[in-house]
Amino acid sequence: MERRNTPTKQAVLELLVKSGKAMSREAIEKEITQNINRATIYRVLNRFCEDDVLHRIVAEDGKQYFAVCVNCYDKVLSGHHFHFRCVKCDTIECLPIAVEFSISNSYQVDNVNCVLSGTCKDCSV
Amino acid sequence: MERRNTPTKQAVLELLVKSGKAMSREAIEKEITQNINRATIYRVLNRFCEDDVLHRIVAEDGKQYFAVCVNCYDKVLSGHHFHFRCVKCDTIECLPIAVEFSISNSYQVDNVNCVLSGTCKDCSV
DNA sequence: TAATTATTGCGAATAAATCGCATTTACATG
DNA sequence: CATGTAAATGCGATTTATTCGCAATAATTA
Ligand SMILES: [Mn+2]
Ligand SMILES: [Mn+2]
Ligand SMILES: [Zn+2]
Ligand SMILES: [Zn+2]
Numbered sequence: 001m002e003r004r005n006t007p008t009k010q011a012v013l014e015l016l017v018k019s020g021k022a023m024s025r026e027a028i029e030k031e032i033t034q035n036i037n038r039a040t041i042y043r044v045l046n047r048f049c050e051d052d053v054l055h056r057i058v059a060e061d062g063k064q065y066f067a068v069c070v071n072c073y074d075k076v077l078s079g080h081h082f083h084f085r086c087v088k089c090d091t092i093e094c095l096p097i098a099v100e101f102s103i104s105n106s107y108q109v110d111n112v113n114c115v116l117s118g119t120c121k122d123c124s125v
Numbered sequence: 126m127e128r129r130n131t132p133t134k135q136a137v138l139e140l141l142v143k144s145g146k147a148m149s150r151e152a153i154e155k156e157i158t159q160n161i162n163r164a165t166i167y168r169v170l171n172r173f174c175e176d177d178v179l180h181r182i183v184a185e186d187g188k189q190y191f192a193v194c195v196n197c198y199d200k201v202l203s204g205h206h207f208h209f210r211c212v213k214c215d216t217i218e219c220l221p222i223a224v225e226f227s228i229s230n231s232y233q234v235d236n237v238n239c240v241l242s243g244t245c246k247d248c249s250v
Numbered sequence: 251t252a253a254t255t256a257t258t259g260c261g262a263a264t265a266a267a268t269c270g271c272a273t274t275t276a277c278a279t280g
Numbered sequence: 281c282a283t284g285t286a287a288a289t290g291c292g293a294t295t296t297a298t299t300c301g302c303a304a305t306a307a308t309t310a
Contacts, residue, residue: 116234
């Protein structure tokens with residue numbers, strides 16, 4: 001199952017890099033110039049997650065959002081971090097705030113999903 | 126919109142108290158003895174959340190889970206706390222681990238949803 | 251007991267995400 | 281450059297969680 005380079009993949013990744021935020025399939029489909037099928041967008045996003053190019057956030061609206069995994073300038077974002085979902089502008093941003101907890105090692109933690117929600121700084125006028 | 130007491134509400138709440146865990150509509154419908162309609166279960170759960178009798182957790186499976194709000198013996202559970210979802214036994218438990226973060230007050234945080242997932246202590250043999 | 255209206259049941263409607271399958275296309279190889 | 285293989289895509293159908301509209305039922309209060 002080798003990966004191939006396609007215009008679709010490039011466009012989706014470019015958009016996510018440019019936006020700098022986590023986007024839903026809906027938002028991607030709305031903002032992208034190309035005409036890409038709904039199922040294809042999901043498949044592209046899922047493959048990127050498998051390859052650790054993107055990470056997936058599930059918000060309290062039950063929807064999936066996807067963001068590029070940055071790990072250069074900000075160490076905290078390479079690990080588990082909080083996310084903030086603004087219910088007004090419906091965007092999710094990766095916060096540079098690490099998620100910290102200590103739990104008995106009888107639990108095996110495979111995944112961490114932390115989302116704060118409310119009104120973001122741009123919308124809270 | 127005054128609330129009325131009904132067998133249905135009682136049964137749902139009793140089950141959630143007894144289980145001591147967060148349950149999905151599906152799990153509730155499966156374990157409850159009464160025959161309660163699907164939509165009714167959701168409505169009962171949503172009303173309990175409005176009244177702060179239950180709290181709602183949205184897991185990375187995109188589903189909603191509901192748990193009683195305990196705030197007696199364990200103070201931490203009265204505030205925001207982590208949850209753990211076991212992908213093997215498909216239960217969610219409220220962890221007595223407080224969620225801590227500091228964020229610029231230009232953000233208005235209305236809701237906190239933090240879920241760890243993996244294998245719980247009972248299933249990790 | 252009767253009136254009011256919250257609650258319920260039922261079926262249809264929404265909406266997110268996935269699936270099956272035929273078709274297209276990226277890419278390696280000769 | 282031509283060609284074979286399998287990855288990627290498009291399309292429509294499907295699955296699944298949750299909600300909605302509306303008529304029927306039942307809790308509560310007077
Ligand atoms: Mn992130
Ligand atoms: Mn909880
Ligand atoms: Zn905003
Ligand atoms: Zn378990």
